[in-house]
Amino acid sequence: MKNKLFFLVALLVVVVFPFLTKSNYLLHIGIMTGIWIILSTSLNLVLGYTGQTPLGHTAFFGIGAFTAGIISVRYNAPLFVTLSMGVVGSAIAAYFLGRVTLQLRGAYFVLSSLAFAEVLKLVAINWESLTGGPSGLTGIAPINTSIFDNLLHPMQTSYFLIWGLVGLVLLIVYRIINSSIGRSLIAISENEKLAGSIGINVYRFTIGALLLSTGIAGLGGAYYAHYISFISPDLFYMTYTVTMLVMVISGGRRTFVGPIIGAVVFTILPELLRSAESYRMAIYGVIIILTITYFPEGVFPFLRTKLKSVGRSQ
Amino acid sequence: MIQLIQNIINGLIIGGTYAMMGIGLTLIFGVMNVVNFSHGEFYMIGAFFLFSTFGLLQIGYVPSIIISLLLVAVFALVVERFLLRPMRDKPLDNGMILTIGLSILLQNVALLIWGGTPKNIDLGMSMSSIEIGSIVVTPVRLIIAVIAIAVILLFGIFLQKTKLGTAVRATFQDRDMASAVGININHIYGLTFIAGSLMAALAGMLLAPIYVLLPTMGDQVNAKAFAVAIAGGLGNFPGAIIAGLLLGVAESLGSAYISSGYKDAIGFVLIVIVLVTKPRWLTGDK
Amino acid sequence: MAYLQVKDLSVSFGGLIAVNKVSFSVDQGDIFAVIGPNGAGKTTLFNAISGFQNKAGVVQFQGEDISSLQTDQIAKRGIVRTFQHTTIFQGITVKEAVLTGTYKSNQASIWDILLRTKKFKENEQRLSSKVDQVLEFTGITAFQDDYGRNLPYGAQRLVEIAIALAAEPVILLLDEPAAGLNSAEKRSISTLIRKIQESGVTIILVEHDMPLVMGLSTRIMVVDHGEKIAEGNSEEIAHHPEVIKAYLGGAAC
Numbered sequence: 001m002k003n004k005l006f007f008l009v010a011l012l013v014v015v016v017f018p019f020l021t022k023s024n025y026l027l028h029i030g031i032m033t034g035i036w037i038i039l040s041t042s043l044n045l046v047l048g049y050t051g052q053t054p055l056g057h058t059a060f061f062g063i064g065a066f067t068a069g070i071i072s073v074r075y076n077a078p079l080f081v082t083l084s085m086g087v088v089g090s091a092i093a094a095y096f097l098g099r100v101t102l103q104l105r106g107a108y109f110v111l112s113s114l115a116f117a118e119v120l121k122l123v124a125i126n127w128e129s130l131t132g133g134p135s136g137l138t139g140i141a142p143i144n145t146s147i148f149d150n151l152l153h154p155m156q157t158s159y160f161l162i163w164g165l166v167g168l169v170l171l172i173v174y175r176i177i178n179s180s181i182g183r184s185l186i187a188i189s190e191n192e193k194l195a196g197s198i199g200i201n202v203y204r205f206t207i208g209a210l211l212l213s214t215g216i217a218g219l220g221g222a223y224y225a226h227y228i229s230f231i232s233p234d235l236f237y238m239t240y241t242v243t244m245l246v247m248v249i250s251g252g253r254r255t256f257v258g259p260i261i262g263a264v265v266f267t268i269l270p271e272l273l274r275s276a277e278s279y280r281m282a283i284y285g286v287i288i289i290l291t292i293t294y295f296p297e298g299v300f301p302f303l304r305t306k307l308k309s310v311g312r313s314q
Numbered sequence: 315m316i317q318l319i320q321n322i323i324n325g326l327i328i329g330g331t332y333a334m335m336g337i338g339l340t341l342i343f344g345v346m347n348v349v350n351f352s353h354g355e356f357y358m359i360g361a362f363f364l365f366s367t368f369g370l371l372q373i374g375y376v377p378s379i380i381i382s383l384l385l386v387a388v389f390a391l392v393v394e395r396f397l398l399r400p401m402r403d404k405p406l407d408n409g410m411i412l413t414i415g416l417s418i419l420l421q422n423v424a425l426l427i428w429g430g431t432p433k434n435i436d437l438g439m440s441m442s443s444i445e446i447g448s449i450v451v452t453p454v455r456l457i458i459a460v461i462a463i464a465v466i467l468l469f470g471i472f473l474q475k476t477k478l479g480t481a482v483r484a485t486f487q488d489r490d491m492a493s494a495v496g497i498n499i500n501h502i503y504g505l506t507f508i509a510g511s512l513m514a515a516l517a518g519m520l521l522a523p524i525y526v527l528l529p530t531m532g533d534q535v536n537a538k539a540f541a542v543a544i545a546g547g548l549g550n551f552p553g554a555i556i557a558g559l560l561l562g563v564a565e566s567l568g569s570a571y572i573s574s575g576y577k578d579a580i581g582f583v584l585i586v587i588v589l590v591t592k593p594r595w596l597t598g599d600k
Numbered sequence: 601m602a603y604l605q606v607k608d609l610s611v612s613f614g615g616l617i618a619v620n621k622v623s624f625s626v627d628q629g630d631i632f633a634v635i636g637p638n639g640a641g642k643t644t645l646f647n648a649i650s651g652f653q654n655k656a657g658v659v660q661f662q663g664e665d666i667s668s669l670q671t672d673q674i675a676k677r678g679i680v681r682t683f684q685h686t687t688i689f690q691g692i693t694v695k696e697a698v699l700t701g702t703y704k705s706n707q708a709s710i711w712d713i714l715l716r717t718k719k720f721k722e723n724e725q726r727l728s729s730k731v732d733q734v735l736e737f738t739g740i741t742a743f744q745d746d747y748g749r750n751l752p753y754g755a756q757r758l759v760e761i762a763i764a765l766a767a768e769p770v771i772l773l774l775d776e777p778a779a780g781l782n783s784a785e786k787r788s789i790s791t792l793i794r795k796i797q798e799s800g801v802t803i804i805l806v807e808h809d810m811p812l813v814m815g816l817s818t819r820i821m822v823v824d825h826g827e828k829i830a831e832g833n834s835e836e837i838a839h840h841p842e843v844i845k846a847y848l849g850g851a852a853c
Contacts, residue, residue: 053407106406107349111544115585118537122579172714179713179720180706180727187700190689197650197683198767199675199704242414249411278426285419289397292411296404 018159027155031227033267034162038169038220039240040247040259045213047245048254049177050206051189052102053110056117058240060090060214064221065231066124066131069140072226079143079226086222087215094214098207114238121236136232143226158227165223169216174256176212185209186254250291252298261300316448321566327455329562330462331517335535336542336554337469338513344486344549345506348398349406351413353514353539354532355420360386360515361522361531362424365433375437379519383512390511394504402503417532424529432526458520465516466555469509473551482506486549514539534578541581545588560584602660603628603802604649604679604771609657611644611826618644620826621657626771626819631793631803633817635810635837641826642806643684646775649804650674650681661771676704678770682777684806688748688759695744697759698734701766702727731766737799738762738792754785761792771802778809786812814838 017030039061046054067089068082077085101112124131131137143158152160176182184205187195192202225231247266252258269287273280295302335357342350363382371378397416401409443450473479484492485502493499518531525531542561546553561581569577602625611619619641626632634642647653651671659667666674689697706727712720735741740758743751748759757777764772777793778786790812797803807813813820814834822830822843830840837843 047407053410055410107343107548108544110349110406110410111540112585114537114540115544115582118582119579119586122576122582126573126576175714175716179724180703180708181710181713183696183700184703186692186696187689187703190691191687193652193683194687194689194763195700196652196671197675197681198701198763199672199680201670201672245407245411245414249407253407279422282419282422282426285415285417285422288415288418289412292408292415293397293400296400296408 014163018156024155027159029268029271031155031159031162033264034159034166035220035224035227036243036247036263036267037166037260038162038223039217039244040251040263041169041173042213042216042220043241043244044248044253044255044259045173045177045209045216047248049182049185049189050209052105052206053245054113055110055238055241055245056113056115057214057217057244058236058238059113059117059120060094060217061221061224061240062117062120062124062233062235063090063093064218065225065235066137066221067218068222069137069225069231070130072140073137076141079141082226083219083222086218086225088218090218090221091211091215094210095207098210102203102206102210114241117236117238117241121233124233124236131233134233136230136234138230140225140229140231142229143223162223162227165219169219170256170260173212173216177256181205181208189254246288246291248298250288250295250299252300252302255298255300258298258300262298265299317570318567320449321570322563323449323451324455325563325566326559327451327459327462327562328521328566329559330459330466331521331558332538332542332561333466333555333558334462334513334517335539336546336558337466337551338510338517339539339543340546340549340551340554341506341513342510343543345482346398346402346409346503347406348401348409348413350510351410351536352393352417352420353413353510354534354536355417355424356386356390356511356514356532357518357535358424358527358529358532359389359420360518361527362428362433362529363515364519364522365428365435365527368435379516382519383515386512386515387508390508391504393511394507398507399500399503417536421529421532428527428529430529432528434526435522437523454523458524461520462517465513469513470551478505537578538581541585545581545584557584602626603630603662604804605658605660606649607658607660609645609648609655609659611641611648611653611655618826619648619655619823622823622826622828624821624828624831626802626804628802629797629800630818631797631805631816633805633807633813633820634823635807635813635820636823640823642823643775644826645823646681646773646804646806650679650773675767678768679773680764680767680769680771681773682760682764682775684775684779688756688763690749691747693745693747694740694751694759694762695731695735697748698731698762698766699727701734701763702730702768704767705730734762734766737795738765739788754781757781757785757789758792761796765796769801771804772796773804773806775806776808777805778807778812790816 018027021027042060043054043057046052046057064086068086071077071085072082097116101109101116104112125134127133142154143161144154177185184195184200187198187200188202188205196202221235243266247262248259249262250266251260251262270280270284273283276283291299335353339350339353342348342353360382363385364378367373367381368375368378371381393416397412398409401412437454443452444456473483481492481497482502482505484495484497485499489499492502538561542554542557545561546555546557561584564580564584565577568580604626606625607623608621609619609623610617610621622645634645636642644653648655649659651669651674655667657667658665661677661679666677666679689700692700706723708720708723711717712723732741735744738758738761740755740762743755743759748756751759761774761777774793778789781789786809793803793805793816805813805817817834820832820834820837821828822837822840829842830837832840
């Protein structure tokens with residue numbers, strides 16, 4: 001009951017927000033929040049549900065963006081094609097990477113994933129004819145669906161598109177993790193040997209989770225390419241992965257709501273810190289340190305147990 | 315041919331500092347199970363502390379290095395005691411996130427203190443090269459190489475021959491067992507983090523006179539330290555030394571004969587090769 | 601034909617032979633115990649049968665050669681094991697952990713899951729009532745909402761068995777289920793093992809507690825230094841001279 005209420009309020013806020021403000025800056029933050037929810041949810045599938053830490057996860061954001069961007073610029077393909085290709089491109093890359101790296105554990109997986117993103121970054125910088133090199137790829141078709149032209153201005157269209165995608169992604173992820181698939185993944189992240197001994201094919205589930213996760217990240221990247229209509233090798237920088245990690249871990253690994261909370265907080269927080277100017281990034285670092293020290297499991301699981309204990313004492 | 319040897323020697327000199335970075339990272343990972351993303355920042359603060367002590371105190375290069383190392387040691391101790399200790403027994407990711415936060419903090423505090431304009435340290439040492447046969451080496455680079463080799467050797471002797479070194483190695487292999495035989499784990503962890511961080515800081519100080527100093531200088535170097543540590547096998551000291559030297563030579567040859575654009579990719583290519591060929595120490599669970 | 605037939609099973613690590621050409625067969629409905637001193641190769645034998653360990657030799661289940669199958673494929677045929685050191689899912693509740701164990705009897709496809717079809721809901725309900733049954737059967741219903749890591753040791757061992765039972769085994773391999781339990785707990789685990797057998801599950805048991813083994817087992821196999829040295833019912837084993845020499849040390853009985 002309470003969950004339904006939360007959901008309806010959240011839905012209302014998301015739908016009404018773009019009509020309450022004329023500011024493109026606020027709409028932009030709304031859109032970026034949506035993108036980050038997609039990315040943190042994507043990362044959580046690997047981090048929370050397979051027990052692996054993909055430090056190069058932004059590679060798939062980047063692959064999605066470049067796949068969509070290149071197809072858009074070269075073939076002028078419609079949006080639904082480029083978005084789908086972003087998903088497929090990322091998942092294919094993940095499949096080949098997964099075949100090599102999923103046999104690795106712990107720190108080796110972490111670092112090999114990082115190496116993957118770094119190599120892609122260098123390829124994006126140096127393969128100028130394909131990627132536009134260090135100066136990036138321009139001229140990607142902006143999000144512009146003429147059907148809604150009379151109803152919504154372009155920023156509003158972009159806004160509703162990303163939140164539609166957020167809804168789709170969250171629905172799929174929610175249903176997957178609350179099912180035998182999700183249970184099996186949790187079993188694997190808890191104890192691989194035991195999972196195998198009750199009949200779970202560890203490799204199949206892990207690579208499945210990786211494909212879903214990277215496909216979602218690719219979707220986020222493809223959308224981003226069209227929204228900004230310019231992409232550069234910067235997308236492969238570790239900062240993007242770090243931001244996703246901070247969102248997921250501070251929100252709560254292996255929870256559905258945690259990464260969403262993390263994404264909302266850590267998209268809006270740096271904007272609020274803008275007034276602190278040169279201290280901004282230092283404060284950001286302090287917040288990360290404090291969050292991981294005082295909420296090692298994440299804020300959402302902390303709040304959940306707090307709420308439960310309040311409920312019990314009443 | 316001469317050119318080739320020259321490139322190899324240049325590579326080995328830089329490789330020595332990579333090896334130092336890699337040893338520090340591998341030590342901290344092996345003993346404390348922390349993937350330390352602020353390792354590059356210790357390299358950076360090492361260089362900047364030296365810049366400030368050298369510039370302000372005017373006491374010469376070597377005393378400045380000693381004072382700076384002491385400062386870094388104190389700082390590392392504080393970090394271990396107050397930030398890393400709560401991360402013990404938590405998942406690997408928690409320590410990683412913490413050091414990422416620390417790395418962001420340090421970079422930006424450095425930016426506030428020293429600003430974003432590149433700095434350099436002028437030793438006033440003659441830049442005229444020493445010629446050995448047809449091989450040309452500047453005195454600064456020669457000093458770097460000598461100190462790097464000496465530090466690595468001393469560290470090896472410390473680990474192998476001293477009681478404290480034995481305790482560190484014991485903790486490395488089995489923390490619970492080490493604790494059971496009366497080794498004070500808190501001391502070993504503190505010592506390990508200080509030693510590992512000093513390795514990074516000293517590498518930064520050694521390279522400071524030949525590179526420019528920037529608050530973000532740790533990023534690239536950290537990536538290389540990871541490449542060295544992973545290619546050498548995490549927790550493997552001889553492996554880190556060999557991988558560090560190899561990386562230095564590979565980069566030097568790579569930028570001379572292939573393309574300087576891909577120079578920084580070489581470390582990652584090294585990782586990829588290691589991961590694909592899967593040597594025995596990598597695939598085993600232990 | 602034997603239910604489970606093991607022929608010339610050998611396992612070696614490097615140059616060391618941990619299990620050397622062990623053969624035995626287990627009949628349906630039996631409790632088959634494997635005993636032997638520490639380091640005799642009992643757990644390695646379990647690892648080999650359940651697919652965790654590369655091996656030489658043949659393992660046949662109902663006439664089918666299962667020696668080259670992966671762990672999960674072996675589990676799918678109904679051969680499920682527990683581990684020597686308590687192995688449960690620590691970070692989820694007991695009920696969730698046992699629900700995870702029902703993986704094999706899940707019938708909902710990915711489309712059922714994504715579209716939340718009627719089949720999905722029925723399936724979830726079926727699994728959930730299955731879990732309630734298993735919790736009841738093993739006597740841990742009271743712990744169902746507790747996290748695995750917060751449970752007392754004895755209860756953790758029961759959860760371990762409950763997870764295995766949720767996987768609907770036809771052969772259950774129990775690796776030292778009574779290790780570390782007090783005598784009251786030992787009695788109840790002994791009753792539980794008997795109950796599992798009576799429900800139609802064949803059991804292979806590695807255990808150190810001799811009274812427990814003697815009281816439960818239909819047949820007993822003794823291994824030492826990786827070799828089988830004797831096999832028989834409890835009466836025969838208790839009086840077997842080789843066994844007394846190798847394992848019981850002559851004084852234990």
